[in-house]
Amino acid sequence: MKYFWLFLCFILTNSLVAQTKIKGQIIDFDNAVPIAFASVTYNKTTITADxxxxxSLEIKDSKLPIKVNYKGYYEKIVYASSTTSLLTIKLITDLNDKKAEVFSEIEVNNIVxxxxxxRKNNDPVKVLSSFQYKNYEYLQVTANPDSISSKIDTIYKKRFLRKPLMKLDSTNYKFKKVVEKHHLYQTEKVNLIQYSNKKSKETILATRMAGFEQPLYEYLxxxxxxxxxxxxxxxxxxxxVQNPISNYGRRLYSYKLIDTVSIQGRKAFRIYFQPKKLNANRLRGLLYIDTETYAISKAYYRIYGVVNINATYTFNYLKEHxxxxxxxxSFKVLKGNNYEDLNILGGTIKFTSSLEDIESKNATDQAYLHIESTPYDIEINQPVTITKPNVKIEVPQSSLKKPAEYWNAFAKDTLDKRKLRTYTSIDSLSLSEKIEHKVFLGKKIINGYFPVSIIDVDLRSIVKYNNFEGFRxxxxxxxxxxxxxxxxxxxYGAYGLKDEEIKFGITPSYLVHKNSETWLSASYSDDISEIAQTNFATDSRRFKIxxxxxxxxxxxxxxxxxxxxVESKVLPKTTSYFAIxxxxxxxxxxxxxxxxxxxxxxxxxTMVQLGFQWNPFxxxxxxxxxxxEMEKRHPKFSIQxxxxxxDVLDNDFEFSKIDFKTYYELPYLSGQKSTILLQTGIAFGDVPITHLYxxxxxxxxxxxxxQRITFAGKNSFETMYFNEFFSNKYASLQLKxxxxxxxxxxxxxxxxxxxTRMAIGSNNKNNQHLGIAYKTMQDGFFESGVECNKxxxxxxxxxxxxxxxNQLANFEDNIAIKVSYYLDLGF
Incomplete structure (x- = not known):
């Protein structure tokens, strides 16, 4: 009898072992984007992925197939072995149906x-007359130590035209030891958010950043x-990006009603949305819609692409309002399908994809950035006074030095020991590596200066070259x-080795008003200038080697x-300049x-000049x-x-000029970028060629x-010869x-x-200019090309x-080949 029970236990044990629970994820074969709500069939049972x-599946027989189906893709059949714990299934687009879109159902489309x-009844900015609240925000760059292998690997480093170099790599081991002790980086801030009379403002009440005595204001x-x-x-x-709950967004996204759930005792529709073009890297997510008010009561957003982004919004229902x-x-950024590092807060950090829960050979691929912000002390429809409404964010001096007791009030119930160690560790690292000084130095270099004691040396004045001066x-x-x-x-002072002449200039300035950065200056210079060039006095100075x-x-x-x-920023969103x-x-x-x-x-x-740069957005x-300028949005406009x-100071001519420029830059989540530059000018009166266009x-x-190979300019016409065209009025357009x-x-x-670049112009007083031959551009000038930079x-x-x-007779004369150079300072 005892053998019977032993045999029965053996059978039951094998039966239990044979049932293996696996987790899986379904993704697109080409771009690794998860495919939502695909059908998974196993053992005559069909479930739906989230x-x-x-x-997740219970695998009883590894010989039975797992079938995955989704509209627009070929069916995928896979098998799970008894040793499988994580299964990634990649679906291939059906080439016969690659343009198919998932159209919205009538019911869910009506809900959206x-x-x-x-929106006018649910958006707090639309429905409330005023509100204000304080907000605690915590940012950390960290990694889960458990996801990092501590093995020391043997790697082979590729070398150009030489044998690979074998070396031991202990990066993962060291990295794991670091993230076990503390986070890679962290910063906190407390801000006051105010809204009243259709105006909003953020005031920083307190801030601290690991490793910095003075915060990086750009981060704030x-x-x-x-x-x-x-x-x-x-x-x-x-x-x-287009919001899925907008009229235009409805054209880009498809919606699917999943079910109805309860949030804070109120029913809500759970709606999934995704791009109609399934391989697009636009938003995907879940919206929880209140069934009575049609307000959003919870929202999850995901983007999969160059970086993978997870954003979560939760809301509290205020019954009285x-x-x-x-x-x-909550906001989380992880590495996506990119090979390049991402620069955060002046340092280089590599982010990983969370699509597959497997150990990465590159430990730093497990790092991620996480932000969590929590409102408190909420006041609604109470009197709110907004000071300096033209400033979106204000950082008073009092916010920079808050004692440790102030921050202890925001500590979570579960103490994060790594968080406590981070400030001490990063502060020590920042001090030893002089990180704060490097960031300060980087900001100076970006603007073209290098600080030496009480002088910021102008890096652009050290050496130059042109055909007239030679080396300057x-x-x-x-x-x-x-x-x-x-x-x-x-x-500044300079000497041209070819023309053997000294050039110099001096400009003393006085700060009239600090907050508006109003400077009064006087200047004298004896130098040379290129003919017929337009310089906008309000253009920002950027360093070029x-x-x-x-x-x-x-x-x-x-x-x-x-x-x-006089230079000033006294007008909202405007830099102004006035000179005699x-x-x-x-x-x-x-x-x-x-x-x-x-x-x-x-x-x-003798002339007066008035210039403005206006950045309304x-x-x-x-x-x-x-x-x-914390949010640099386009378009931007310059007028001069x-x-x-x-009859003033022996002035010889009477003329006036109006110059205008607008620039628009459109970045994409894929990392690509489009730009438009429109520039025009017109001169009236008797204008010498030195002041034409x-x-x-x-x-x-x-x-x-x-023989024509030289360096390419940033926005110059590469096939147009020097001194070929002059105009007293023109318009140019550049598309990139x-x-x-x-x-x-x-x-x-x-x-x-x-x-693609194009321009048109004319000059109605050609006979006034003797000694130089040129043409005009009444019929227009056109060129197009490809830049292979970096x-x-x-x-x-x-x-x-x-x-x-204006195409030239000889084919080769219309071709220009140039060398480009971009200096990456890492800031």
Whole structure:
């Protein structure tokens, strides 16, 4: 009898062991995007995967197939072995149905339509007269130590034209030890959110950042995800995307009603949405819609692409106001299907994909960024006073130094020991590695300066080259805050080795008003300038290790200029400039300007200039260090008016000029980017050629293509010869689209850009300019080309072709091949 029970136990044990529970996920074969609610059939039973494509099965017989079906894909049949615990199933698009879209059902489409129609009754910004609340936000960059292997691996490093180098890699081991002790990075802030009379503002009440005595103000203004689920466009990583609960969004997304659930005792529709084009990297997610008010009571968003993004919004129902008000917002960024690192807070961090729960050979691929914000002290429909409403975010000095006791109030019930250690560890690391100083230095270099004691040395003044001066050696700089915060003096001196002339300039300035950054300056310079160029006085200064265009320019004029000018940001979202100047102009080439029967080979010009740059869609932050454009949105507009003053300081000519420029940049979540630059100008009166328009040409007038190879400019016409066209009125348009980098291997990762440029212009007083021959552009000028940038160590190649009415007779004369160079400073 005892053998019978032993045999029965053996049979039962084998039966239990044979039942294996597995977890699986269904993803797209081409882009690894999860496929939501696919049908999974096993052993004559069909289940549905969840909205992230995940499912679980009890496997009784490994010989039975698992069949996966979803519209627009081929059926996939797989088998799970007894040792399988995680199963990833990749579906292949049905080529016969690749353009098929998942159309919305009538019922769910009507629900979404009602959500849009009732937005005015549910969006707190629309329905409430005023509100304010405090918000605690915690950001951390961390990793789960349990997901990291501590093995020390043998790796082979590829070397160009040499044998691979074998070495031991202990990176994973060291990385795991670090994240076991503390997070990689963290920062906290407490802000006051106010809304009243259709105006909103954020005031930072407290902030602290690991490793920094002074915070990175740019981070405080960083908008990684929209505060409101009703915003359109909805912002992810500062990139606008169409909100699925918008009229236009209904054209892009399909919706599926899953079921009805209960949230805080109220029924809600659970609706899944995804792009109609299944392989698009737009938003996917779940919306919980109140069945009575059609308000959003909970929302989950996902994006799978260059980075994988998870955003979760929860709301609290306020019965007295019949509104769902934000309760918590969570945002997580992980590495997606990209090969490049992502720069966060000035450091390089690699993010991983969470699609497959497997150990990564690269430990840093397990790192992720997580933000959690929680509102408290909520006041609704109470009197709210917003000071400085034109500033979106204000950072008072009092917010920078809060004691530890202040932050203890925000500690969670479960103590995070790694969080406590992070500030100490990162502060020590920052001190030893001088991280804060490096960030400070990086900001200076971006603007073209290197600080040395009380002087910021101008990096662009050290060495230059052009055809007229040859090598131009110089030294320049400006005094910094160590000397005075109210006064500064900018200066430079240079010497041309070819023309053997000294050039210099000096500009003392006084800070009239700190918050508006209003400076009053006087200036004198004796230098040379390129003819017929338009410089917008309000353009921001960005560092370039060299300026490639002037290398081949030969036509300059000597300009001895005295001026008094005012620069200010007193107007909302505007940088303004006003100047009175007197110039003594002497062309350094054969030129005579005939005006009213008088010939001029040199002349005086006295003029006033008024310029504005207006960024209406950008948002600004007021900090103790000044005003910062924290959200750089487009389009941006620049306008400048110039008028000569008759009979003042020996002014010789009467003319006026109006110049206008607008720039629009459209980034995509895929990492690609499109840009549009429109620029135009018109001059009235008697204008010498030094002050006309030549529209930035950048081509040498030589016969052979190879002889014309030089460096490409940023926005120059590469097939237009120097001094080929001059105009007293013109308009130009430049269109660009930049694709993602192509990974070819061994640090060869080119970035391709397609470019089209066009311009039109005219000059109705050609007979006034003697000694220089040129054409006009009444019929227009057109060129298109391809830029292969960052091919190797910043260098690349560009090729352009000239066509249209001003096309040249010889085919090869219309072709321009140039070398490009982009310096990546890592900031």
């Amino acid at each position: 909205w992230e494509g995940k499912f 339509k009602k959500v849009i129609e009732n 203004g960083l908008k990684l995800v929209s505060y409101s689920v009703y915003e359109n466009p909805f912002e992810i990583l500062e990139i606008p 019949n509104i769902w008000f934000p309760e918590k917002r 050696l110089g030294l320049g700089g400006v005094t910094n805050d160590k000397l005075s915060q109210k006064y500064k003096v900018a200066f 060299y300026d490639p265009r002037p290398i081949n320019i030969s036509t300059f004029y000597n300009n001895k200029m005295s001026s008094v000018f 100047s007197q110039s003594q102009v002497k062309p350094l080439f054969d030129y005579t300007f005939v005006n009213n029967g008088v010939s001029y080979t040199d002349y005086n010009i 950008s948002n600004y932050m007021q900090t103790p260090m000044g005003k910062i 008016y110039t008028q000569t003053i008759p 030549s529209i930035v040409p950048n081509n040498l007038n030589r016969d052979a293509i190879l 689209h930049t694709f993602n980098k192509i990974r070819l291997g061994y640090k060869i990762n080119p970035e391709f850009t397609v470019v 091919l190797f160590k910043g260098f690349g190649l560009v090729a352009f072709y000239r066509y249209g009415p």
